[in-house]
Every structure is written in C-alpha cells, then in structure tokens.
Amino acid sequence: MSQHTINSKEQIEQITLKIITSYRHLSEEEMDWIALLQDIQDQFRYLPPDGLKLCARELNVPLSQLYSIATFYTCFSLAPRGKTEIQVCMGTACHIRGAEPILDKILQQLALNPGETSPDLEYSLETVNCVGACARGPLVIINSNYYGNLTMGQVENLLSKTRDINGEGKNG
Amino acid sequence: MSWNDQQLIYISVEGKKISGFAGENLLEVINREGFEVPYLCHHPGLPAYGACRLCTIQIQTNGKTSLVASCTYPLREEELEVFPHTEEVWELRQMIIKLLLAQSPKAEIIQNLARQYRVEMTAQPENESEFVAGTKTTEALQEHQEKCILCGRCVRACGKLLGNNAISFASRGINRHVTPPLAEPPEACTGCGACFHVCPTGAIKMQMENNSLKIEPWQAEVNLFTCPGCGKQHFPKKNIQEVHSRINIDYKPDHDFAEANSLAELCPACRRKHTLAQGLASKTITKGMENIL
Numbered sequence: 001m002s003q004h005t006i007n008s009k010e011q012i013e014q015i016t017l018k019i020i021t022s023y024r025h026l027s028e029e030e031m032d033w034i035a036l037l038q039d040i041q042d043q044f045r046y047l048p049p050d051g052l053k054l055c056a057r058e059l060n061v062p063l064s065q066l067y068s069i070a071t072f073y074t075c076f077s078l079a080p081r082g083k084t085e086i087q088v089c090m091g092t093a094c095h096i097r098g099a100e101p102i103l104d105k106i107l108q109q110l111a112l113n114p115g116e117t118s119p120d121l122e123y124s125l126e127t128v129n130c131v132g133a134c135a136r137g138p139l140v141i142i143n144s145n146y147y148g149n150l151t152m153g154q155v156e157n158l159l160s161k162t163r164d165i166n167g168e169g170k171n172g
Numbered sequence: 173m174s175w176n177d178q179q180l181i182y183i184s185v186e187g188k189k190i191s192g193f194a195g196e197n198l199l200e201v202i203n204r205e206g207f208e209v210p211y212l213c214h215h216p217g218l219p220a221y222g223a224c225r226l227c228t229i230q231i232q233t234n235g236k237t238s239l240v241a242s243c244t245y246p247l248r249e250e251e252l253e254v255f256p257h258t259e260e261v262w263e264l265r266q267m268i269i270k271l272l273l274a275q276s277p278k279a280e281i282i283q284n285l286a287r288q289y290r291v292e293m294t295a296q297p298e299n300e301s302e303f304v305a306g307t308k309t310t311e312a313l314q315e316h317q318e319k320c321i322l323c324g325r326c327v328r329a330c331g332k333l334l335g336n337n338a339i340s341f342a343s344r345g346i347n348r349h350v351t352p353p354l355a356e357p358p359e360a361c362t363g364c365g366a367c368f369h370v371c372p373t374g375a376i377k378m379q380m381e382n383n384s385l386k387i388e389p390w391q392a393e394v395n396l397f398t399c400p401g402c403g404k405q406h407f408p409k410k411n412i413q414e415v416h417s418r419i420n421i422d423y424k425p426d427h428d429f430a431e432a433n434s435l436a437e438l439c440p441a442c443r444r445k446h447t448l449a450q451g452l453a454s455k456t457i458t459k460g461m462e463n464i465l
C-alpha cells in the first residue's frame with residue numbers, strides 16, 4: 001500500500017526501518033541497493049531524504065552511494081510525487097504519431113512542466129522515451145494504466161476521468 | 173612482494189627500449205621516460221579510472237595495432253611497441269579536448285591543452301545555467317560547473333582513498349555532477365582537503381575563514397583546531413580526530429600542552445620547536461644542527 005499523505009520524520013523512519021529489516025541479513029555481495037530503494041519508493045512514492053539517511057546509518061553504507069543510485073535512475077524521485085502520476089511517451093514512434101501536441105495539451109491543462117509535481121500533490125508529470133507499446137502510440141500512462149491511440153479530444157477528458165477513477169485501480 | 177623482486181618488463185616506445193615493473197600502468201612508465209602523454213583523470217595516488225581518454229596512445233602487440241587508454245593498461249609480459257604521439261592519436265586527443273573545452277571553458281588546464289593541441293572553442297550550449305536540474309545554482313556552484321570535467325579524482329580521493337565518501341557523482345547524462353549527498357553540507361567531510369588537492373581544474377575551492385575551513389562547492393565547513401602551543405588555528409578538528417581514531421590513540425581534546433601524548437595537535441611550527449627542545453634536552457640534537465629543523 002502506498003502512502004498518500006506526507007509523513008512525519010518519525011513515521012518515515014518507522015516505516016523505512018521495517019523495510020530495512022528484510023535486508024539486514026544480506027552480505028555485502030548479496031546486497032541489492034536498488035531493490036531496497038525500490039521498496040522504499042513503493043511505500044512513499046518517493047525516496048524521503050530522512051529514509052535514505054536512516055538506511056545509510058542502519059546498513060552502514062555511505063549516504064553518498066545511495067544518493068548516487070537514487071539520482072541515476074529516473075524511476076526514483078527525491079521529492080514527493082503527486083497522487084496521479086502522468087507519463088507522456090515522447091519516444092520516436094509516439095513522436096511521429098503526434099505526441100507533441102498531446103503533451104502540449106496536458107501541459108496546458110495541468111499548468112506543469114515535465115518533471116514537476118503540482119503544489120497540492122495531485123499530479124506529477126513526466127515524459128518518457130518509449131515504453132515498448134509503439135503500436136498504440138501516441139500514448140499516455142496514468143498511474144500505470146496505458147491509454148493508447150489517443151486523439152486530442154480524448155486527452156481533454158482523460159484527466160477529469162482519471163480524477164474520478166483515481167485510487168480504484170482500474171485498468172484502462 | 174618487495175620492490176626489488178618485482179618483475180621487470182621491457183617495451184619499446186618509438187623505437188626506444190624502456191622498462192617498468194609488471195603491473196605498473198603504461199602511462200606512468202612512458203611518462204617517466206619523458207614522452208609527455210597528457211592525462212586528466214589519472215592521479216598516481218589514486219586507483220585507475222579511465223574516464224577522460226586523453227592518455228590514449230597507439231600500441232602494437234601480436235601484430236595488431238590498436239588505440240588504448242594508457243592509464244588503465246597494465247604492463248605485462250608481451251611484445252609491446254608503443255607510439256604515444258601518432259597522427260591518429262593526435263586527432264583523437266584534439267576531439268577530446270574540443271569536447272572538454274565546450275564543457276569546461278573556464279578550466280585553465282583545458283585552455284592550455286587547447287592551445288597546445290591547436291583546438292578552438294566551439295559554440296557553447298545555450299542553457300548552461302539549467303545544467304544541474306532541480307538544484308539551486310549558487311555562485312560557487314556555477315563557477316564549479318564551468319570548470320569541472322567530471323574526472324572523478326575528487327570522488328576517488330574522498331571515497332576509495334580515505335573512505336570518507338563525503339561526495340559522489342549524482343544524476344547522469346548531461347546532468348551528471350559531483351555533489352555531497354542530497355546537495356546538503358556533507359556530514360562525512362573531515363576537511364582533509366584531498367579533493368581540493370587532486371582536482372586538476374581548480375573546480376574546488378578551499379578557504380580558511382575565521383575559525384573554520386570551507387570547501388566549496390560542497391558547502392563543507394569544519395572547525396579548526398587551536399594549536400596548544402601558540403594558539404594559532406591550524407588543522408581541521410574532525411580530521412585530527414579521524415587520524416587519532418584510525419591510529420588508535422586515545423583522543424583527549426582537553427589535555428594540556430605539557431602532557432601531550434601526541435604531537436598531532438601542534439601546528440607545524442610549534443611541532444618543530446617542540447622536537448628541537450626535546451632533542452636538545454636529550455642531546456640527540458647538538459647546537460648548530462637546529463637550523464636544519
């Protein structure tokens with residue numbers, strides 16, 4: 001289950017500590033830092049700095065190493081992400097099939113730039129490069145649901161629709 | 173294995189026979205003989221890295237010719253002919269320098285290389301200030317970014333050499349940069365200054381200010397130790413504590429000068445005076461020898 005509110009430092013540390021527990025027994029060679037960070041990101045939908053610091057202390061790893069990993073992979077975020085995560089595919093196929101105007105439309109509607117999260121933590125917007133569903137381009141992914149073969153008209157309704165179904169985990 | 177039973181290897185560089193020890197890196201061996209192969213990311217005190225490729229040379233072994241980065245090429249038993257400055261090598265270095273110059277136009281060492289290799293400045297990227305996305309750009313950061321070539325010497329010195337790991341690489345692609353974790357003042361920094369000393373481009377600044385030592389752009393600030401002898405500020409406290417704990421000396425920050433069980437807290441000048449006084453007292457140093465110290 002992922003948290004939909006910003007947690008206090010205590011809460012973050014408590015939850016992170018639980019995740020850390022399942023990694024403690026691993027030897028240095030077995031340790032999978034990416035998996036650990038993924039578990040934390042799944043929990044909070046971002047990597048809270050306090051959580052990272054706790055990992056560094058508890059698992060005796062330099063914080064700088066965790067920070068390197070956390071900033072290398074785009075799937076990790078160090079700032080809270082919105083409840084609705086929107087990814088617009090800008091890969092070659094989607095680009096040719098008209099991703100550009102679709103992105104523009106979404107930018108307008110949300111008043112966000114790619115990589116930003118709305119101040120009320122409702123939306124995060126991101127562009128991605130090909131998600132392997134080129135035949136269905138242009139394509140937008142909203143909270144892991146794929147919306148393919150989009151027309152400009154559909155984009156218009158998409159966001160209000162997701163607002164309604166958000167949290168119910170329906171597949172589009 | 174001691175120094176003198178290391179195996180000697182002979183190679184030929186531009187027809188000249190030279191030797192080095194097995195396992196030594198080619199760059200150091202040929203530069204020792206004065207061939208002046210340029211390098212940036214390599215540092216004799218640090219593990220090999222092979223990031224900048226400036227040390228590329230042409231080699232011929234087993235009848236095959238190839239270009240290799242000499243700093244990561246260990247000397248081993250083989251017929252090896254080296255050509256450090258062929259036309260092909262020269263062109264490759266020109267390209268590397270051209271890219272470095274575009275990336276770090278303010279670095280003096282790059283400007284000098286550009287002059288030496290007759291490389292001219294190309295157009296600059298427009299959005300330099302947006303370089304590191306998501307971090308606020310201070311003046312110190314800006315200056316750093318215009319000089320840093322991402323050679324990783326500072327990161328290796330801090331991590332691999334000293335084990336402090338106060339800084340590391342972050343992000344990737346055009347956003348790759350060196351930073352303390354979370355872009356916050358680094359807790360792990362002891363103020364040793366190793367990063368400052370190994371940086372080839374002057375992208376790191378170290379300054380004494382009031383009672384502390386500042387290292388930018390890491391926002392590192394550590395307190396300085398007051399010399400128990402003369403009261404002058406000298407080494408960073410954390411650094412002295414670190415040294416003490418590593419060599420297992422009980423650290424007593426408040427013991428007085430007279431009963432110092434270690435000289436580490438004295439500033440270099442007082443330390444010399446102290447050694448001299450002791451030496452004269454115990455007659456291991458005679459009058460007249462004192463000006464040697």
Ligand code: SF4
Nearest residue numbers: 320321323324326371
């Ligand atoms: S700060 Fe200096 S030593 Fe560190 S990566 Fe940049 S150029 Fe290299």
Ligand code: FES
Nearest residue numbers: 089091094131133
């Ligand atoms: S380009 Fe969009 S899914 Fe491949």
Ligand code: FES
Nearest residue numbers: 222224225227243
């Ligand atoms: S000095 Fe050899 S690759 Fe940089």
